[in-house]
Amino acid sequence: MGGAVSKVREAKLELYRKKGKIHAKAVDGRFNSLRWGMVWFTQTIFYGLCWLNWESEGTVRQAVLFDIAHEKLYLFGLVLWPQDALLLAFVLIIAATALFLVTALAGRLFCGFACPQTVYTSIFTWIEARVEGDHLARLRLDGSPLSARKLLIKTAKHGIWALVAGWTAISFVGYFTPIRELLPTIAGLRTGPWEAFWLIFYAAFTYVQAGLAREAVCQHMCPYSRFQGVMFDPATRNVAYDRTRGEARSNRRQTGKTGDCIDCGICVQVCPTGIDIRDGLQYQCINCGLCIDACDQVMDKIGVARGLIRFASENELAAPEKQQPWFARPRVGVYAALLLVFCGLGGWTLSQRSLLLVDVLRDRGALLRESSEGLIENAYTLKLMNLSEVPRQFVIRVSGIPGARIVGQDSFAADPGSIRPISLTVAAPADSGLSGIRPMDFVIVASDDPAVQVVEKSSFALPQLPN
Template sequence: MNQPVHEAPVSFYQSADKIYARGVRGRYARLRVLAVLALLGLFYLLPWLSWQGQPLVLFDLPARRFHVFGLTLVPQDLFLLTALLLIAALTLFLFTTLAGRLWCGYACPQTVWTEAFMWMERWVEGDRLQRQKLDRTPWNATKLRKKLAKHALWLVFAAWTGITFVGFFVPIQTLFTDLVAFELGGWALFWSVFYAVATWGNAGFLREQVCRYMCPYARFQSVMFDKDTLIIAYDETRGEPRKSAAKDQPAGDCIDCTMCVQVCPTGIDIRNGLQYECIACAACVDACNAVMDKVGKPRGLVRYTSTRRDTEGRFHILRPRMIGYAVVWCAALVMFATVLLTRSPLELDVLRDRHSLARTLADGSIENIYTLKVTNKSGQLREVDIRAVTETGQPLLLSSETLTIAAGQTQALVISARLPERLGEAPTLGIQFDITSRDEKPVTRSEDARFVVGMP
């Protein structure tokens, strides 16, 4: 009689194995180092820079002013931010179609900060084999010292990152002054700690898990790929059979050293084909090229290539999808630049008081009440002159003819406009309000309105 077979329970959750990525040298490693240094340099330096007395980059949320490379943007310029996000998306689509996951491998914040954390980890604990040996070793004074030193460096770097992040929203000089005086509090303290902990957790512990399970880009990137998109691939025709698997037949160029796996920050084997976990950092390319140099074989067993190049031996840069993305991208850039260059530092809105009709004064003049909302988009205080004329050019008498608006502010002014005498038989007539700044190069903005005369 057959005995029942008891199967072991299957867990739907499996802890991810820790990845010990080996350090690598080569062309793409140098490019990645340059990219990391440049991007981190920009991030940490930008909050400290200023232009004509204004921060170069500062998102001043309480004052509702955004200082971006010499421009002062106000909430009315929200469409510019929308356009900028659209251009960023089109840029991602364009360069992904051309060069695959170039963003992931060289410019993504997760990649950049993880790379910096891995540099500190290698400096303290050593390269791959030393780190593996250290983790297998029972806890002792040496292990404790190295672990504490590593996490101390990580926490200092993460805290600096958190403070710098808040420095894009609060003047960083004020922020550091409050920090040194132990007076940092409220939202500034919360977001500094929150971003520091997020950096420490993502770059120190989660690492490739963010790319695998949390980042949506890895899931939909294939939509932007075509046969000519650059990818990192293993030349199976040249490499197989691997030296360890070849028996009665000549071995391929792959000696099965697994160096391409050991240097991969996401722990994949590129020889198994293109995988969504691949961030196209090209570490495997540098590692394999170094091995090929040592064994006297040509480079390029693992290389940048494309599906069409592998199958047909040719590569197309100009193709319909690429041209389409490039045309839309260039058009968006031109439109954004045009709007930015023609953007006026003043905005004018005119609202007529609907609760009161025309009023005839004792001297026979006719009065209407208006609310003028003037927005100063520049980074400096502005004084403006106000005038109003009818559609025939006759000036109106105004209760106020000047207005001072602070930088980045919107000033509302209730103003009365008087017409000395009735013009024509129509119950209303068109008028135009003009505001002109008192600058060396005056800026004028105009807005049309209706003036109620009343029935004859």
């Protein structure tokens, strides 16, 4: 019993053991180049897209803008409304399914190369290295007593971090408030309460997450690291150490044949989360591949083949001849099929999207009335929503009741992005041979584009015929 308690205490001490700040050694290689390629690619889009303009119908606006005040989402030439929320749902489902597919194929590849936490941590670490020096210089600086030099270096680093975090916040809010309008309001301290809140919050969030928390986010805050295992199988490729080839480790100063691993520890020094990949797959591993770059350089120096650490599956390491091709794995097939289905449904929904929405309300106060000409009249209120960015003229007609017609005006104009309520009266002959509540359709067509057409079902009340 005492031994069990002792083990529990040891486990708790290990779980909460403070390792200190991780200063990873810089390394060059194909995976590091790919990581920085993703940094440039994603941040060029993020920081640059909010400055891109789009001309539509003679007016110039921001190409990508979440206009919450007017309930619009501008995506270049596409304008989405709250009624298009299903499209957003499809986008989220497609993104999640694609993430599951990539994870089943190559583990946490997204975490290592495209996750915002990884991207901004790379940027902030690069700034730190330019200001404080390499990983050894940073370790010495952290361990040194407080001095004027240390204070100056740390202040410079945190100041640059704050500038990057601030500009990141401005770019983020610039997707909700046009950035060309936002900058003057910030300079004049005239931002609204919500703009001010998000500017402060997002800047602080970026500063803390990328500058201070770093690997702790991946290790303790990100839920994806905890449930990623359910998407793995023995054929999933991850960054892995080839134990059969590497053991027994030796510094090669000994005589006799040993494994290819010389126990230099560089794979641990370059790891941004501070793990030893030779201990096997761990949830902290983000599959960034930096340990592969480092190990390949060592293998080149000692004159043996690369690949001691590489992307490999459990099956491949155990028996390479039993490794299944990716397209023959049921898990991958299911994820790929779901991805195709949701992409197809999303595309079909977008193609069926109408730029005109109509809501028909019958006048419940007066079911029907008879005119002086002997016609039966019903009153309606139509709400026309013009989702296009141009003013349009709409023609309304009815069908389903013989001889039914619109009384008075049947053509109405609607401003772009507006909802226009219209009161209509529909008249039908009393001697049509029909009685009671009968189905009727309102057909609304845009005069300038017959393809913009909506058929909305309603009903028409007629007198009951005597038996």
